[in-house]
Amino acid sequence: MGCCCQEMENHCKDENLDLNLLKDILDEYRDQAGSLVTVLQKAQDIYGYLPLTVLRHIAEEMNIKPAQVYGVATFYTQFRLTPVGKYVILLCQGTACHVNGSERIETALCQELKIKPGETTPDKLFTLTNVACLGCCSLAPVMMINGQAYGPLTPDKAVSIVKDIYASEQQASEGGEKA
């Protein structure tokens, strides 16, 4: 069995990032005991995920062992160790959604986006993620895209929502090129 640091290196993506963006957060929370989860949440808000350099930097600055930071980052489902697409589709897997056919929505979205849950499309536009209950059970089955909830879904409806976003993105990039 390898060292935990090795595992962390293997599992985390490394990128050249501006670590200065973390300064304010670290200054605020460095001396507050028990604030590691909060610091990781704020770091993820900045970078979109938790890259290796950021985890190491937080460990060093907060005087916490890298293994402990990695342990916390991998314990909670909110934390991501890989980058996500521009639109994150959270597909609800709650009980009400399950009995109302969320699996069919998943199949349809996977077919449309040609990715599996947990993956990101090659154009970095969409990430599909299964999540535990979103708490909109009366609208089951539900998905949430960048904070906006959609439901009740049918496979067709889910696909057309994704297609609409894709079309508007296409339009925006074409418009951008013309300008």
Place this chain on the structure above:
Amino acid sequence: MKIRIGLGSCGIAAGALKVMEALKAELNNHNLDIEIQKTGCIGMCHNEPLLDIIDDNGQIFTYGKITEKDIKGIIEQYIIAGNPVEKHLVNSNTNPNDFLAEQVRVALRNCGIIDPEQIGHYTERGGYEALKKAITMSPEGIIEEIKTSGLRGRGGAGFPTWFKWNAAKNNPGEIKYIVCNADEGDPGAFMDRSVLESDPHSVLEGMAIAGYAIGAAEGVIYCRAEYPLAIRRLELAIKQAKEKGLLGSNILGSQFSFNIRIKQGAGAFVCGEETALIASLEGERGMPRLKPPFPAQSGYWGKPTNINNVETFANVPWIIAEGGKAFAAMGSQTSKGTKVFALAGKIKRGGLVEVPMGLSLRDVIYKIGGGIKEDRNFKAVQLGGPSGGCIPVDLLDTPVEYESITATGAIMGSGGMVVMDETTCMVDVARFFLDFTQKESCGKCVQCRIGTKRMLEILERICKGEGQPGDIELLQEIAIKVGEGSLCGLGQSAPNPVLTTIRYFREEYEAHINEKKCPAMQCKALITYRIDPDKCKSCSLCAKKCPVNCITGEKKKPYVIDQEQCIKCGNCMEVCPTKFNAVIVE
């Protein structure tokens, strides 16, 4: 006249913001100066977006399932011409609908009535009067009042609230904490979200009263990050309460000081367990530890800590204001007061309901919920989420109270009530919950970490048609060991969904294992879709909708599904016109 619009998460998801914009524009068009009041969730999620029009006599007309296109008609026909629009009318004072009629609202007393973003709305309805009363009482007097009320923890376990408060109060220490558990993780439950979004001050007031009773000066709300709207409204409510001197130092000029802050969870079901929640608050992995010591003895940072659920706190101001006896007058012998349920699944009128304890499950599902969607046959109701169980039709008259529900093998839980019909496969439901608990197991106890995985493997095998004789007995054996060998509630209760489905729906397990059939036609490996050549009219709709293009045919000849390619998505069955009904599932 006033117009009230429901802006809880459910309402917003259903399009309430667009409705509000249309409403503003339309009122402008007609030069009408009518107040639009934002409110939280009234609980009729099945009718969202909802609009209340309150006339000058205080008569309330509730309109449901409104889209922005309906606004023009409602304003012209009702507000200008004075004729209620029957099509969308779901409720009025003269014609109350059954959804609300059977309910008694204590924890939800302000939900869907006040604007949660305005403290004035809360105080107008008697808000913070209980806190004012409480600080003139002795801490012992408050605990006595809670004891009289018979209030038990609404998070699931049903532990007497007064007992926890008393223990935290009597344990020595200068510093003590109040923690509000708002880590509502049960799939299928959204009571706490609704209370936080619709009436955040009631929770703050309840926490402050608890703080005064046990001698704490600080409160922490541990809220799921998945509830951004709840967090925003709580932050606003805390700010407003501080400005009014209802939180902070020397509350209302007394010696009592109490502050509240919010800590966001990061997505771990096990953090609903008290000791795991404390570990998470301290920035660690949320793993439970052995009790005792109980949090009341040694909790957050090793100090005496009292943890209650959102709904429990929301009940507290009502009890202090109205008296413990009034609360105890509602409910049954051992379960006092009311309980909020999130009614969802295959139900006609889903939403948030609050009923007196002791009402039967049948009344909740049929009288309030309106029965099963599409009038199918009821099969089971799931209570208590991954820690609970499925209650079958012959036990529908079970009253909702802690002991009676526990006797069925389920638990009261936090209030998730998911209704299942004949098209729900109970083996699949058990697999679904085990999949959940297996993923959420923190890994500390071997029995829970590995036992749930083995149970899941067996259930997956059964659903795939690879079940073997003896699997049911093996599941039962492992279930008992997982329950006995786990430290916390997650592992101890993880086998419940499996044990209850075996107990009440054993024949479904046997059909999967022995006959390789799924009676509910849900388990993909055990069903086939085919087209009845006598009924097929060659309309080609199914072929067009097939995502893997495995349906072929030509004009005037019946279409055929290629079984090798079929992914059993069921699209063909859905699109086949009902007058033909040519697609058969077997």
